[in-house]
Amino acid sequence: MIPNKPDHSKSQxxxxxxxxxxxxxxxxxxxxxxxxxxxxxxxxxxxxxxxTVYRNLHLLAEEGKIRxxxxxxxxxxxxGITGPHEHxxxxxxxxxxxxxxxxxxxxxxxxxxxMKASVESYNLDFYGLCSVCRRKA
Amino acid sequence: MIPNKPDHSKSQxxxxxxxxxxxxxxxxxxxxxxxxxxxxxxxxxxxxxxxTVYRNLHLLAEEGKIRxxxxxxxxxxxxGITGPHEHxxxxxxxxxxxxxxxxxxxxxxxxxxxMKASVESYNLDFYGLCSVCRRKA
DNA sequence: CTCTTATCAGTAATGATTCCTAATAAGCCC
DNA sequence: GGGCTTATTAGGAATCATTACTGATAAGAG
Ligand SMILES: [Mn+2]
Ligand SMILES: [Mn+2]
Ligand SMILES: [Zn+2]
Ligand SMILES: [Zn+2]
Numbered sequence: 150m151i152p153n154k155p156d157h158s159k160s161q162x163x164x165x166x167x168x169x170x171x172x173x174x175x176x177x178x179x180x181x182x183x184x185x186x187x188x189x190x191x192x193x194x195x196x197x198x199x200x201t202v203y204r205n206l207h208l209l210a211e212e213g214k215i216r217x218x219x220x221x222x223x224x225x226x227x228x229g230i231t232g233p234h235e236h237x238x239x240x241x242x243x244x245x246x247x248x249x250x251x252x253x254x255x256x257x258x259x260x261x262x263x264m265k266a267s268v269e270s271y272n273l274d275f276y277g278l279c280s281v282c283r284r285k286a
Numbered sequence: 287m288i289p290n291k292p293d294h295s296k297s298q299x300x301x302x303x304x305x306x307x308x309x310x311x312x313x314x315x316x317x318x319x320x321x322x323x324x325x326x327x328x329x330x331x332x333x334x335x336x337x338t339v340y341r342n343l344h345l346l347a348e349e350g351k352i353r354x355x356x357x358x359x360x361x362x363x364x365x366g367i368t369g370p371h372e373h374x375x376x377x378x379x380x381x382x383x384x385x386x387x388x389x390x391x392x393x394x395x396x397x398x399x400x401m402k403a404s405v406e407s408y409n410l411d412f413y414g415l416c417s418v419c420r421r422k423a
Numbered sequence: 424c425t426c427t428t429a430t431c432a433g434t435a436a437t438g439a440t441t442c443c444t445a446a447t448a449a450g451c452c453c
Numbered sequence: 454g455g456g457c458t459t460a461t462t463a464g465g466a467a468t469c470a471t472t473a474c475t476g477a478t479a480a481g482a483g
Binding site for chain 2: 438439440441442448449450
């Protein structure tokens with residue numbers, strides 16, 4: 150008898166609601182809020198409840214299938230791209246832009262050494278005006 | 287007649303409450319929350335209200351006298367050190383440690399160039415276990 | 424198909440923060 | 454110092470994002 154691998158994933162059943170929430174976050178590049186995911190998913194599942202969206206977003210984030218992101222003065226948002234990258238947040242239009250770079254392993258190791266700590270993750274967020282808003286200003 | 291310089295600072299009167307709030311944030315290295323500042327200031331001004339603490343923290347942050355910081359899954363905190371530095375946040379004990387480094391001007395300029403945006407500020411926060419909690423784990 | 428129970432919909436509760444209003448006090452002018 | 458204007462306060466209500474609760478539903482193992 151082969152013992153099952155311990156299942157550390159918290160979600161055990163693949164419900165329509167759960168896969169629709171995951172699909173919505175993965176499909177858009179907007180880093181949507183729970184409310185926005187709710188509106189997206191409603192097109193497919195008109196009866197889904199907001200609490201279900203919140204619950205599944207949190208669950209999917211814990212499993213590492215999506216990523217939680219938060220910016221100053223804004224609500225929690227979700228990111229379908231889980232690989233390491235950085236963000237630029239426009240203070241005017243609140244758009245989030247992906248930055249295709251990441252801190253060097255050396256820089257992270259420097260922090261670990263100076264803090265005598267283990268670094269599990271980091272966030273690097275830039276704030277300012279995006280090119281569109283800069284023109285308007 | 288010399289016209290007054292336009293006063294961009296939002297706080298016009300130096301109240302006891304306001305200076306006590308500022309003093310509390312500047313005195314501690316703990317990056318306290320509003321609630322924690324409230325308890326600190328109460329020792330000096332037992333009748334100060336929580337709303338007053340919130341209002342002044344926000345005001346002082348807008349004037350650049352203190353800095354607002356926020357970490358994943360935690361409430362807003364305040365930092366008496368306004369100069370550029372980075373943070374390490376222990377996921378276990380929620381302690382915030384200052385890191386005496388900052389991104390190179392070159393790295394920031396790279397972001398501005400690639401985004402065609404103006405970068406006003408950035409946050410670089412590391413997450414993990416501090417040395418104390420690592421020993422316990 | 425049946426059965427167990429994880430998950431759901433709908434709604435109430437929570438908790439941090441902000442708003443509101445009559446009372447207070449900072450600080451300018453005399 | 455004593456008035457006077459009004460920014461600021463204390464205290465409580467309101468807001469808003471998020472989480473908790475509960476009886477009903479459906480995923481998926483056998
Ligand atoms: Mn992203
Ligand atoms: Mn700091
Ligand atoms: Zn913009
Ligand atoms: Zn710790």
